[in-house]
Structure formats: C-alpha cells, structure tokens
Amino acid sequence: GDSVTQMEGPVTLSEEAFLTINCTYTATGYPSLFWYVQYPGEGLQLLLKATKADDKGSNKGFEATYRKETTSFHLEKGSVQVSDSAVYFCALMNYGGSQGNLIFGKGTKLSVKP
Amino acid sequence: EAQVTQNPRYLITVTGKKLTVTCSQNMNHEYMSWYRQDPGLGLRQIYYSMNVEVTDKGDVPEGYKVSRKEKRNFPLILESPSPNQTSLYFCASSPTSTGLNEKLFFGSGTQLSVL
Numbered sequence: 001g002d003s004v005t006q007m008e009g010p011v012t013l014s015e016e017a018f019l020t021i022n023c024t025y026t027a028t029g030y031p032s033l034f035w036y037v038q039y040p041g042e043g044l045q046l047l048l049k050a051t052k053a054d055d056k057g058s059n060k061g062f063e064a065t066y067r068k069e070t071t072s073f074h075l076e077k078g079s080v081q082v083s084d085s086a087v088y089f090c091a092l093m094n095y096g097g098s099q100g101n102l103i104f105g106k107g108t109k110l111s112v113k114p
Numbered sequence: 115e116a117q118v119t120q121n122p123r124y125l126i127t128v129t130g131k132k133l134t135v136t137c138s139q140n141m142n143h144e145y146m147s148w149y150r151q152d153p154g155l156g157l158r159q160i161y162y163s164m165n166v167e168v169t170d171k172g173d174v175p176e177g178y179k180v181s182r183k184e185k186r187n188f189p190l191i192l193e194s195p196s197p198n199q200t201s202l203y204f205c206a207s208s209p210t211s212t213g214l215n216e217k218l219f220f221g222s223g224t225q226l227s228v229l
Contacts, residue, residue: 036218043118043204043220044157089156101172102218104149106156 002027006090006105013080013112021075021108023064023090031094033057033066033073034102038087047075047088080112116141120205120221127195128229135190135224137205143219145208146188147172148180150201151223157204163188195228202226 007022025031032051036044048057053068062077073090090105118139127133139146147162149172159172163182177199179191188207192199202225206218 041222043206043222044218045220046217049217101159101162104157106154 002031002092002094002103004090004092004103004105006088006108009087009107009109011108011110013110015082015112015114016079017112019075019077019080019084019110021088021090021110023073023075023105025071025073025090025092027071027092027094029094031092033064034091034093035062035064035073035075036089036091036104038089038107040086044089080110082112082114085110085112116219118205118207118219118221120203120224122224123222124225126227126229129196130194133192133195133226135192135203135205135226137188137190137221138186139188139205139207139219140186141207141209141219142185143207143209144185145210146182147206147208147218148178148188148190149204149206150174151204152201160190160203195226197228200226200228 003026005024034049035047037047038044048059050057050066056065064073064075087107087109089107091102093102121136144165148160149157151157158174160178161172161180163169166185169180202223204223205221208218
C-alpha cells in the first residue's frame, strides 16, 4: 500500500541554520504531496503542497519539490527561526487508491535554539 | 471564525466507561475525519465521512464508532475504552471529498487517558 517515510527526529538547529527534512514516498499512480506543521499544543496546519512532478510548493520560506524520479519531497528552509520549532509531517493523497485518506509520515520534531 | 472545534481538550477516564468526543465544524465541509496520534507512529486515520450519513473505516477503526447525522458534527464514540486507546485525537475536515481541495483543517486535539 501507499506509504510515507520521513527522517527521524528530533532535529536540533541553531537559529539561521539551513534545514532539510527528508521525505520519500511509495505510491502507485500520481499522488499529491504535502507538508503539514504542528506547533506545540495545536492541531496540524497545511504548510505547502505539490500536485504533480517537478512542482515546487513554498510557504513562509519553506520549499519542497516533487521529485518523481527519486519519489521524494524533501522540505527545506534557508534560515530557520526559533518560531519554526514544531513537528513537521510529510503526507500524500493518491487518487488512484482509496478516497478520503491522507497518509501521513511519522513526523519530525524540529527544535531551533537561539 | 472558521474552525474545527473538539471537546473536551483533556479527558481522563477508566476502562469500560463509555465516552464521546465531539467534533464540530462551521465551514459547511463535506468531508470529516478522525485521527489518533501516537509517539513514533504519526497520525493514523480511525474513521472518515464523505458526507451526511456516509462513514467508512480508516486504518485503525477497532474499538471506535462514529456517526454523521448532521453535516457539521462528527462525534467519536468509545463504547468500552481500553488503555491502548490512550492517545491524542484529532478531528479534521475538508470542503470536498473529491480531491479538488485536499487541504485538511484540524481541530486542536483531545488528549485521552484511559486508566
């Protein structure tokens, strides 16, 4: 079945460091890919998405490019801030499979130190 | 304000005592879903609903029930809670279930402890 694998955390960085969180997927067909973010004590929020190969999603300085050849959707940010500390979830939705289910990775916790 | 509201935020109960976690959305969304979040396992879908009176099992439905009698409400029912249902629960909704808009709106979560 479809699945998402993301790098294990926690990831600890200093402010202004470069961030990469790796995400790879397994799916038949042409899934849409997402990054959600969960700030402490809150529900998840959509951060960015890409719906087809080579699309780049971007928001709040974060970027991710849909790479079909490597089945990847890595999240990057050039200069992280303390306010970026959160748990980040990679997810996919595959229209070739069961409708109604967004499949999440296990999440990667990011801590940014001043 | 557009939102998904879950209640209660925290709940401690004992094994076997029936409980209901409520979820309500004010955005006229067709699609609603329940997830549980456990350390090291991420989010797993329990049940979802494509529209009123239409519900279906997710990945981990055992021990849970849901109903969708009205568009705005999607309660999660634990008829006989057990300690392995201790978890953080999230309700989510989306405008449509056809894939035209895949963005999910999440509630703030319900932390359930079953003793």
